[in-house]
Amino acid sequence: MRATDVVKRFGEREALRGVSFEAGPGELVAIIGPNGAGKTTLLSILAGISSPDAGGVDAPDGTVGWVPQQAALYRRLTVEENLLLFARLEGHGDPAASVEEMLELTGLRERRGEIVARLSGGNQQRINIAIGLLSRPAVLLLDEPSVGLDPRQRARLWEFVAGLAGRGTTVIFSTHDIQEAERYGGRVLVLADGESLFDGSAEELRQAVRSEAPESADRDFETAFVAYLQHRGH
Amino acid sequence: MGGVRWLLLKDLQILRRSPLQAALLVAYPILIAVLVGFAISRGPEDPRVAFVNEVPPNTRINVGGAELPKSNVKEQICKRVECVFVEDRAEALEKVESGDVLAALVLPADLVNKINSLSTLTPGVPEVEILVNEENALKAELVDDRITTLLAEANLRIARRIGNEGGRYLGLIVNGGRFEVLGETIPILGLQASARILESVTPALPPRLRPSLEEVTEFASQARDNLDVAKPLIDRLAQPIAVDKVVVGGESPPLEIFAIAVAATLTLAFVVVLLVAGSLALEREENAFSRLTRGLVSQGGLLAEKVLLGVVAGLVVTLLMLLGMKIFVPLDLGRVGLWLAAIVVAAAALGAAGAALGAAAREVRAVSLLAFMVTLPIAFLSLVPSGAVGAGVFDAIRFLTALFPFKPALEAIQAALDASGPGIGGPLLHLAVLFAAYAAIARFALRRFGSV
Numbered sequence: 001m002r003a004t005d006v007v008k009r010f011g012e013r014e015a016l017r018g019v020s021f022e023a024g025p026g027e028l029v030a031i032i033g034p035n036g037a038g039k040t041t042l043l044s045i046l047a048g049i050s051s052p053d054a055g056g057v058d059a060p061d062g063t064v065g066w067v068p069q070q071a072a073l074y075r076r077l078t079v080e081e082n083l084l085l086f087a088r089l090e091g092h093g094d095p096a097a098s099v100e101e102m103l104e105l106t107g108l109r110e111r112r113g114e115i116v117a118r119l120s121g122g123n124q125q126r127i128n129i130a131i132g133l134l135s136r137p138a139v140l141l142l143d144e145p146s147v148g149l150d151p152r153q154r155a156r157l158w159e160f161v162a163g164l165a166g167r168g169t170t171v172i173f174s175t176h177d178i179q180e181a182e183r184y185g186g187r188v189l190v191l192a193d194g195e196s197l198f199d200g201s202a203e204e205l206r207q208a209v210r211s212e213a214p215e216s217a218d219r220d221f222e223t224a225f226v227a228y229l230q231h232r233g234h
Numbered sequence: 235m236g237g238v239r240w241l242l243l244k245d246l247q248i249l250r251r252s253p254l255q256a257a258l259l260v261a262y263p264i265l266i267a268v269l270v271g272f273a274i275s276r277g278p279e280d281p282r283v284a285f286v287n288e289v290p291p292n293t294r295i296n297v298g299g300a301e302l303p304k305s306n307v308k309e310q311i312c313k314r315v316e317c318v319f320v321e322d323r324a325e326a327l328e329k330v331e332s333g334d335v336l337a338a339l340v341l342p343a344d345l346v347n348k349i350n351s352l353s354t355l356t357p358g359v360p361e362v363e364i365l366v367n368e369e370n371a372l373k374a375e376l377v378d379d380r381i382t383t384l385l386a387e388a389n390l391r392i393a394r395r396i397g398n399e400g401g402r403y404l405g406l407i408v409n410g411g412r413f414e415v416l417g418e419t420i421p422i423l424g425l426q427a428s429a430r431i432l433e434s435v436t437p438a439l440p441p442r443l444r445p446s447l448e449e450v451t452e453f454a455s456q457a458r459d460n461l462d463v464a465k466p467l468i469d470r471l472a473q474p475i476a477v478d479k480v481v482v483g484g485e486s487p488p489l490e491i492f493a494i495a496v497a498a499t500l501t502l503a504f505v506v507v508l509l510v511a512g513s514l515a516l517e518r519e520e521n522a523f524s525r526l527t528r529g530l531v532s533q534g535g536l537l538a539e540k541v542l543l544g545v546v547a548g549l550v551v552t553l554l555m556l557l558g559m560k561i562f563v564p565l566d567l568g569r570v571g572l573w574l575a576a577i578v579v580a581a582a583a584l585g586a587a588g589a590a591l592g593a594a595a596r597e598v599r600a601v602s603l604l605a606f607m608v609t610l611p612i613a614f615l616s617l618v619p620s621g622a623v624g625a626g627v628f629d630a631i632r633f634l635t636a637l638f639p640f641k642p643a644l645e646a647i648q649a650a651l652d653a654s655g656p657g658i659g660g661p662l663l664h665l666a667v668l669f670a671a672y673a674a675i676a677r678f679a680l681r682r683f684g685s686v
Contacts, residue, residue, distance in 0.1 A: 049528060071521065089241075089526070
């Protein structure tokens, strides 16, 4: 997936200012930045939900799976009914088989008959992602997927996502947790005020932070990262 | 189209998961059907009015010294209301204050004397007293109207009776006859006979006296002729203006059909508008809208599914209601095809309006409030008849109610139920135009619906 000089404006405000990046098959790309950096806007443009005011997006063959930040599913339906509905809407030849596959993948087979509203936030997020995967996408976009999850749920989520990337799916996720980006993102794209500040590996980001904000080099990575953003004028 | 089918199934599943909502959808029309059915099949009950008659017994109205026959005013009044006979004014007052009776009518002791004084040189003003508890404006108006009508009828009956008696005396003066007073019968010659006698004796008189007698004869003839004209005038005095009612258009359906149509349309409107608007807003609340419209289903398809949901639910609920009412009121099942056409087209237009509201408000609670705020006043305004308000206000109401599908839906359902009423074509066309307009508004509003 490739984004080239993407610009998005909301009235006078520029939410994205010429952002470019690309991601290959099986890559796990973390988009990181403070609140209001433009992470969700960029993901929604990559997902095709909104269109850029300038620049363009090249998506690979096959669909782009979209998992919004808040679970986009029907809380009064059961796990199975949700998966079955979206499998049917995706036009699967055998929707029941697709449901079984997703239940296996999410580890929710035993809870298939439960109303989604009664599940924990983590399990709801797993169904949310499973619905995004029903289109068998070449690229999966996750908008802050771990928000509201406890450490154990987060660990299971990232294990699940890493498994997808391992099978060749390009995964692009947004987060404002620098440690999560460092730990799970094979590549990190730093956005601040709609501007792309950095694109590289987590290790390269550490080096950039050290050289940009040497006074914070011996402190924890999150503090050093904040100092880095301040040095870059954000 | 496949997507619409699965979404419809999903919405029905969600509806089934809300037992209260589902129960209300079934129970509400049945309850309304039973209530309206009972109300229109049993007819209105007479209002209870306390009646105090302080007029001494055997006191009768008399004209020119002669008593009129009993006019049965009390019986006439008590035929129209449920009279609760009480001893005195204090008891009547207590019953009105406690709400036991709607009003009290007090006939004072001097009522007949004052009526009798009307034919004297010192006429009094006969008055009756009405006690009303006007705690409620609607009730006050109802009581005022009912009592005013009853008294107008009583006045009319008395005036007719007096007119008849006056006419009888005039007849005696003109034609002669016998008049009974204090048990004695007095023969009255009458103007006609007087003139005849004068004419027959005139030739026998000396010529110098004849002109004077001829003048008297001429007067008697003229008086007879003019008093003949006076009798119908006295008759008309009791009711000078006669009513000749001619219905010119606006054929009104039988009251029970109108009541059924109003109940059915109200139910249809609330069920469809609330369901469609709420269900569309729910797609956004569940964050599913953007996921759905990313290629799984088009915005038009989603709107069509919501309107279809409204039509299905509205059709089931309204049909249940009409069939429930058929127990109480004979409805022509031969017109069921027209019922279906009216309900489906009305539900589609109401559904499109609900979709526009749902897309505009975006949150289920806000949508429910908005749907009530729009539907309820429009429903009330749609029931305002011409002449009930000023011409300018009525034109404004007519314009406003034409913009929302409630009134044409009511007209379509009324036409479908009533074989003798106006045709169904006009209202259906009106609904079709509103459907197209609201669908376009909903499409436009949906553009900003999924904004992140």
